Amino acid sequence: MDRGRVIGLISGKGGVGKTSLGVNLGIGLSEFGQEVTVVDADFSASNLGVHLGKYEHPVKVQHVLDGNSDPENAIFRHPSGIKAAVSSNEIHHVEPEAGNLAHLLNEAAQNSDYVIVDCPPGLNSTVEKVMESCDELIIITMPTQTSGINAAQIIEKAKQMRQPILGTVINMSEGEPDRELIQREVEMMTESDTIAEIPYDEKVKESLFQNTPLLKHEPLSEASIEIKKLAAALEGVQYEEPRFAGLKRKLNNITDTLKK
Numbered sequence: 698m699d700r701g702r703v704i705g706l707i708s709g710k711g712g713v714g715k716t717s718l719g720v721n722l723g724i725g726l727s728e729f730g731q732e733v734t735v736v737d738a739d740f741s742a743s744n745l746g747v748h749l750g751k752y753e754h755p756v757k758v759q760h761v762l763d764g765n766s767d768p769e770n771a772i773f774r775h776p777s778g779i780k781a782a783v784s785s786n787e788i789h790h791v792e793p794e795a796g797n798l799a800h801l802l803n804e805a806a807q808n809s810d811y812v813i814v815d816c817p818p819g820l821n822s823t824v825e826k827v828m829e830s831c832d833e834l835i836i837i838t839m840p841t842q843t844s845g846i847n848a849a850q851i852i853e854k855a856k857q858m859r860q861p862i863l864g865t866v867i868n869m870s871e872g873e874p875d876r877e878l879i880q881r882e883v884e885m886m887t888e889s890d891t892i893a894e895i896p897y898d899e900k901v902k903e904s905l906f907q908n909t910p911l912l913k914h915e916p917l918s919e920a921s922i923e924i925k926k927l928a929a930a931l932e933g934v935q936y937e938e939p940r941f942a943g944l945k946r947k948l949n950n951i952t953d954t955l956k957k
């Protein structure tokens with residue numbers, strides 16, 4: 698296998714959907730037959746394990762970064778089909794040797810088509826080291842002034858660092874031009890092209906609450922379809938939306954309402 702692509706998911710602002718996208722984009726790519734490893738690089742507020750359904754694994758990313766374990770011990774196969782490495786939540790692990798991340802990512806890339814790196818929010822020396830360790834970056838933002846401004850900052854930094862940028866994902870968009878930025882405005886603010894626009898979708902929160910990644914929990918949800926389209930675009934293939942997806946989604950919603 699050729700060395701896989703190491704793609705970092707970054708955002709200036711926190712809470713914009715990096716971890717949700719990391720897990721589900723990974724699953725989307727694996728559904729196209731790709732071997733994917735998702736690596737948790739959010740050392741101070743790790744929650745990849747939670748997004749994987751409160752998944753626990755004894756060897757954490759920090760054990761590798763601190764030189765106490767080998768990368769292969771931290772990487773495990775998740776029931777969804779992707780591989781993952783999660784970070785520790787222990788407070789003595791919040792500032793590991795982030796400069797060693799490239800070694801872990803390189804090892805992961807030897808046995809994967811894609812390594813997706815769930816980055817910490819903000820812009821500091823740890824984030825810079827994480828960005829440096831990736832081959833390519835995807836920026837996640839919401840269609841708000843605040844997250845747009847912070848996305849623009851991180852994009853400027855990435856450009857300074859000459860890190861290749863695949864583009865911006867606008868997440869949680871509600872299609873309300875009176876109270877949120879439209880795609881063109883986000884592009885002007887960030888000086889980056891949009892590669893996906895994922896709607897605000899209650900199913901994302903529901904899936905997290907039910908400990909099942911969105912693409913497994915509700916594969917026909919609007920957000921799932923957009924994530925699959927992004928996976929297809931990365932793979933350079935045409936995505937065929939499942940037949941009657943909209944109709945099936947409406948029927949599922951009616952069934953859910955009746956159950957309540």
Ligand SMILES: Nc1ncnc2c1ncn2[C@@H]1O[C@H](COP(=O)(O)OP(=O)(O)OP(=O)(O)O)[C@@H](O)[C@H]1O
Pocket residue numbers: 708710711712713714715716717718739742817818868869870895896897898899901902905920
């Ligand atoms: N498209 C969406 N529609 C609705 N809710 C969403 C969507 N994407 C993410 N969320 C919700 O937003 C919250 C934040 O998502 P997530 O944890 O993935 O963000 P993050 O960028 O990784 O945050 P942090 O910076 O804290 O790591 C979660 O409750 C998640 O379920």
Ligand SMILES: [Mg+2]
Pocket residue numbers: 715716717739744815
């Ligand atoms: Mg996160």
